[in-house]
Amino acid sequence: MASPADLKYTRTHEWVRRDGDTVTIGITDHAQGELGDITYVELPEVGTEVAATQPMGIIESVKAATDLYAPVNGEVVAVNDKAVETPELLNSEPFGDAWLVKVRLQNPDQVAELMPATEYDAFAEHGA
Amino acid sequence: MSESTETALRQTPLVERHRRLGARLVPFAGWLMPVQYASILEEHRAVRAAAGLFDLTHMGEVEVTGSGALSFLQEVASNDISRLEPGAAIYALLTNPQGGVIDDIIVYRYPDRDAYLIVVNAANRDKDVDWLQTRRALQPERDVTVEDISDRTGMVAIQGPQAVAIAARLTDADLSAIAPFHWARAIVAGVPALVARTGYTGEDGFEFFTPIERIADVWDALLGEGQSEGLVPVGLGARDTLRLEARMPLYGNELSDTIGPLEAGLGWAVALDKGDFIGRAAIAAMKEQGAPRRLVGFKLVGRSGSPRHGYPVMAEGRPVGEVTSGAFSPTLGENIGLALIERGAAGVGKPLDIIVRGKAAPAVQVKLPFYRREHPAGAGNQSA
Known part of the structure; x- marks a missing residue:
């Protein structure tokens, strides 16, 4: 499945959608496929300051636990309680209902530095 | 890869x-x-x-044949192999002299040959075969052949x-x-x-x-x-x-060279009364004194990440042991696990804290197994 062209991507398999001075963040379809059945999601609290490439949450599947990384610097302004309550949503709707956090950007230029969809898909296919 | x-x-x-x-x-x-x-x-x-x-x-299969096969198996395995009629099987442990476990196995007696098949864990195959061959070589005169037929x-x-x-x-x-x-x-x-x-x-x-x-x-x-x-x-x-x-042990998690059968709750697979076998004295001594650690089952109480092998376990604010296996249980929809903990902290209903990535997740000890099927095998599957 090709990743949506209107989003930006990280090497740690998060997607980022910019909306003015905030971004919405989730994990990619490739990431959910690698993890398998997702059973638990732990997200930062609203108000938390996060820093690009630093862990800000945890995604667990039946197999293993992995970190969720912040793609950008900024302040968490919203978290998706629905994804926390029904983690399996990350398997079925990774780019949609299962968004994870919204962050107010400290430096909007950071978004431009992330990968476009075609580059991410090639990266994800050829090995992380 | x-x-x-x-x-x-x-x-x-x-x-x-x-x-x-x-x-x-x-x-x-x-x-x-x-x-x-x-x-x-x-x-x-x-x-x-x-x-x-x-x-x-990938599982290993080892055949034991010869007129001395039974006495050899009685020496290396914890359970009473003499109880096996032709066509019967028994769960047992290969125990070391210190009373630890080399592997957990099933011994099958062939239905139509005077011989036995041991099914061993893939990860332990070479170690088990070496061990059995070494024990076999101690008495070269006896009529026993140990053959790895896994391939x-x-x-x-x-x-x-x-x-x-x-x-x-x-x-x-x-x-x-x-x-x-x-x-x-x-x-x-x-x-x-x-x-x-x-x-x-x-x-x-x-x-x-x-x-x-x-x-x-x-x-x-x-x-x-x-x-x-x-x-x-x-x-x-x-x-x-x-x-x-189903609370079945996994070698390397619930069993190891340094975790004994009594600690793992597998006393039922150890026939102390069958005569001597490797590790018997150590296991009997532990039985006398009481096993210092117990394998217990627990469920996490709140929402949390899953317990995993090696996570620390606390009770009343102090460390009492480790998680041996843990997972999100697909049948129960809850986080479950087995832990090897100090005897004094063990007991159904007693609380534990499982340290999940540095944070204490409250847990309660529960009866084992976590899951038991309604109809036992071989009971006609109707009457049971």
């Missing part, structure tokens, strides 16, 4: 079939094995609700409430007449097989042993025959969650 890593691993004759079924293949005990096909949760639930098919060709033996299992019915349609033999922990010869899908009513899931079912070049025929036939009843191929991921719910 790189190509070179893949080629260094052993492959079962079914590996191309696993690929075509969409399996994710991973290294396991030196083998390239399917960890999951579609979803661990779905595979797990299929085994509880209908049936699952497992490639177990020429194929093994698959079908497990689940529909397993017996599905397998029965592939043979003229009356498989339902094979009692739990027994085996018999049968022609299955045209293949001469030994069919054992044993497994590692907590469900009824069979494990099939065939010449390795014929195992694919049995796999294909079972998969084709069972699909209409919901049978699916099952990988190692669900095999682990299934055995955990």
